[in-house]
Amino acid sequence: MTPSTAVPTSPPGSAPRGRVRRWLRREGLPLAVMLLLLVVARSSLANHYHVPSGSMEPTLMPGDRVVVDMRAYGVRVPMTSWTLWPGDAPARGDVVVFRSPGDGTRLIKRVVAVGGDRVDLTDGHLSINGRPLARGPGLPEDFGTREARLDLDAGGGxxxxxxxxxxxxxxxxxxxxxxxxxGRYFGLVDSDSIYGQARGVFWRRGDGPGWRRL
Structure with a gap:
């Protein structure tokens, strides 16, 4: 009888592991680079914000989805406060997303005064440097490049x-x-704590997709 020739076999599971390793060598690096670029873009270029409350009514409604331009006040290294190159300074009337000085929560509000401004607020109505922003009762506040309609149904705070x-x-x-x-409760906000400028609403509860410029 002719002795049989042994056929070498791979240990169970070694072939699938080999295929995985080859796939990772071929595709893993491009995939990792793509994910890194997505993180950088999300952190440094544009993002979105979900409005949780009615504090910005009637401009923003609870549930609104807002596009936030992360480049407006300078491009930063993701997850840090280091600025790669500067942008514009926050201006009166801008709707911004920032880190609260109180507890670090991300909030969305309107910038109403910047460095050097003298502020008076009576019954919810603003005066900046001695000039009332609203031209008359019931009219919006005029910030120059933007107007803000107010909701005073709960008083002025x-x-x-x-x-x-x-x-x-x-x-x-x-x-x-x-x-x-x-800011009447948690104080003034450092300009460096502002993540970006809200540009518009792209989704509103009950209305669905659309574009409402801020």
């Missing part, structure tokens, strides 16, 4: 008298003045 905003900081308020936890 706490007043402000003679506040001068230091350089490098801003005062943020909600458009729903009597129902907004804003």
């Amino acid at each position: 706490p007043d402000i008298h003679g506040l001068v905003v230091p350089a490098g900081q801003v005062l943020v308020l909600g458009d729903h003045r009597g129902a907004s936890l804003d």
Whole structure:
């Protein structure tokens, strides 16, 4: 009888593991690069924000989905406060997403005053540097490049008298003045704490997709 020739066999499971390793060598690096670029784009270029409350009514409604331009005030290294190149300074009237000085929560409010401004707020109505922003009762506040319609159905909230905003900081308020936890409670916001500028609403509850520029 002719002795049989032994056929070498691979250990169970070695072939699938080999295929996985080959796939990782071939596809893993491009995939990792793509994921890194997505993270950088999301952190440094554009993002979105889900509005949780009615503090910015009627401009923003609860449930709104908002596009946030992360380049507006400078491009930063993701997960840090290091600026790669500077952008514009926050301006009066901008709707911004920022880190609360109180507890670090991300909030969305309107910048109403910047460094050097003198602020007075009476019954929810703003005066900046001695000039009332609304031209008359029931009219929107005019920030120059933007207007803000207010909701005063809950009153105006706490007043402000003679506040001068230091350089490098801003005062943020909600458009729903009597129902907004804003700078009157947690104080002024460092400009470096602002993540980006809200550009528009792309989804509104009940209406679905659309575009409402801010």
